Amino acid sequence: xxxxxxxxxDDAKRAWDAYQxxxxxxxxxxxxxxxxxxxxxxxxxxxxxxxxxxxxxAEVGITGSWGFCWMEPTVLVRTAAGTRTVxxxxxxxxxxxxFIQRVVVExxxxxxxxxxxxxxxxxxxxxxxxxxxxxxxxxxxxxxxIGLTDPExxxxxxxxxxxxxxxxxxxxxxxxxxxxxxxxxxxxxxxxGFPAGRKWxxxxxATAEPRYLVCNADEGDPGAWVNRILLEGDPQLIVEGMLIxxxxxxxxxxxxxxxxxxxxxxxxxxxxxxxxxxxGLLGNDMLGSGKDFDLYVVKGAGSYVxxxxxxxxxxxxxxxxxxRIKPPFPAxxxxxxxxxxxxxxxxxxxxxxxxxxxxxxxxxxxxxREKGTKMFTVSGNIRQxxxxxxxxxxxxxxxxxxxxxxxxxxxxxxxxxxxxxxxGVLPASEIDLDYEAWHTTADTPDKVSAExxxxxxxxxxxxxx
Numbered sequence: 001x002x003x004x005x006x007x008x009x010d011d012a013k014r015a016w017d018a019y020q021x022x023x024x025x026x027x028x029x030x031x032x033x034x035x036x037x038x039x040x041x042x043x044x045x046x047x048x049x050x051x052x053x054x055x056x057x058a059e060v061g062i063t064g065s066w067g068f069c070w071m072e073p074t075v076l077v078r079t080a081a082g083t084r085t086v087x088x089x090x091x092x093x094x095x096x097x098x099f100i101q102r103v104v105v106e107x108x109x110x111x112x113x114x115x116x117x118x119x120x121x122x123x124x125x126x127x128x129x130x131x132x133x134x135x136x137x138x139x140x141x142x143x144x145x146i147g148l149t150d151p152e153x154x155x156x157x158x159x160x161x162x163x164x165x166x167x168x169x170x171x172x173x174x175x176x177x178x179x180x181x182x183x184x185x186x187x188x189x190x191x192x193g194f195p196a197g198r199k200w201x202x203x204x205x206a207t208a209e210p211r212y213l214v215c216n217a218d219e220g221d222p223g224a225w226v227n228r229i230l231l232e233g234d235p236q237l238i239v240e241g242m243l244i245x246x247x248x249x250x251x252x253x254x255x256x257x258x259x260x261x262x263x264x265x266x267x268x269x270x271x272x273x274x275x276x277x278x279x280g281l282l283g284n285d286m287l288g289s290g291k292d293f294d295l296y297v298v299k300g301a302g303s304y305v306x307x308x309x310x311x312x313x314x315x316x317x318x319x320x321x322x323x324r325i326k327p328p329f330p331a332x333x334x335x336x337x338x339x340x341x342x343x344x345x346x347x348x349x350x351x352x353x354x355x356x357x358x359x360x361x362x363x364x365x366x367x368x369r370e371k372g373t374k375m376f377t378v379s380g381n382i383r384q385x386x387x388x389x390x391x392x393x394x395x396x397x398x399x400x401x402x403x404x405x406x407x408x409x410x411x412x413x414x415x416x417x418x419x420x421x422x423x424g425v426l427p428a429s430e431i432d433l434d435y436e437a438w439h440t441t442a443d444t445p446d447k448v449s450a451e452x453x454x455x456x457x458x459x460x461x462x463x464x465x
Contacts, residue, residue: 174248213343
């Protein structure tokens with residue numbers, strides 16, 4: 001691995017170890033858009049006030065979302081000795097004084113708010129978090145750091161395998177990077193499923209220069225917040241993924257197009273980029289490699305149609321956000337009529353995992369045709385609005401019953417959307433379809449009868465990508 005990168009990673013690991021062993025209780029609050037909507041800003045303010053007022057040997061920090069969106073605010077508590085970590089839910093500001101007294105001052109637990117033990121031994125009252133019904137079956141790869149690390153601290157990311165995939169890619173030829181991604185079977189995560197490696201190869205073989213990368217983070221579908229979870233919870237993963245794609249496609253600059261309604265995501269992505277520049281991971285002559293790549297955040301203007309790649313390109317180009325006629329395709333004429341590749345947030349975010357662990361490991365999580373894991377957000381008239389990461393092959397029934405907690409009291413499933421507004425509505429009778437079947441069914445108009453649409457007057461569930 002690049003010597004400068006090795007030194008940066010080693011320094012980050014030392015910083016992480018020092019942070020973990022400094023003898024203070026760690027109180028890390030999930031701060032993201034979902035938690036803020038449920039009062040997490042008031043919770044973290046109350047925690048900081050209580051710690052300061054009592055001069056407690058504790059530190060209050062932030063993390064991204066564990067996916068328990070219906071139970072925010074969540075707080076991750078690590079003991080001063082570092083031997084036990086417990087995740088608590090529904091820690092509202094009015095419960096902070098009691099929470100601090102029992103968990104920090106007395107050094108005990110608050111079982112009525114505990115979701116599970118993340119690190120250390122379970123008790124009769126608090127089981128392991130991995131045994132929580134919501135966590136069973138999940139395979140957290142993209143979400144591995146989210147909830148555990150500070151999304152605004154690049155050292156936390158570097159200390160947990162961050163930029164190791166980029167380090168390997170720096171030592172590979174562009175064609176070899178493309179082949180590794182192709183071997184993994186990574187398909188586009190925006191719904192189309194087109195092989196990401198093939199798109200990168202199209203750009204690599206383009207004749208014009210400069211070449212550009214675009215990350216489509218214009219997540220405009222109602223009920224969708226998968227991209228936001230990543231943007232707010234582990235932004236460096238996206239930066240690293242775009243760096244790997246840049247090496248594969250010989251791109252000189254990248255643009256992360258984030259919808260205007262995601263101010264926290266915009267702020268965290270910009271901070272992640274600034275920190276990557278400060279470490280020498282972006283810019284001219286990255287890590288002394290002789291390679292250059294610049295990365296920028298662009299805010300959308302609230303247009304749903306900019307979720308389509310050419311409409312998004314038009315918007316960055318300062319034109320009206322309207323789709324272009326194809327051909328030419330973006331790989332031939334995209335941003336400023338130069339070769340451009342557009343991928344979804346999740347697509348780029350998987351690249352570091354593939355380069356770090358290898359294509360076979362990444363693809364081996366399930367036997368489904370689609371490879372790897374997929375993040376889903378589940379919402380509607382259900383018990384648990386949530387975000388999960390699972391292997392392909394799960395059915396809608398499993399998602400609804402296990403991760404959505406089933407229908408809300410007094411509600412009956414009438415229909416669901418397996419994607420955004422353009423994906424169609426499927427009737428309740430199609431609840432046993434899986435991800436691959438959704439595409440072939442929901443995209444076929446004659447499969448969705450007028451009666452089904454009428455009966456779905458109040459769509460009970462929206463399942464988005």
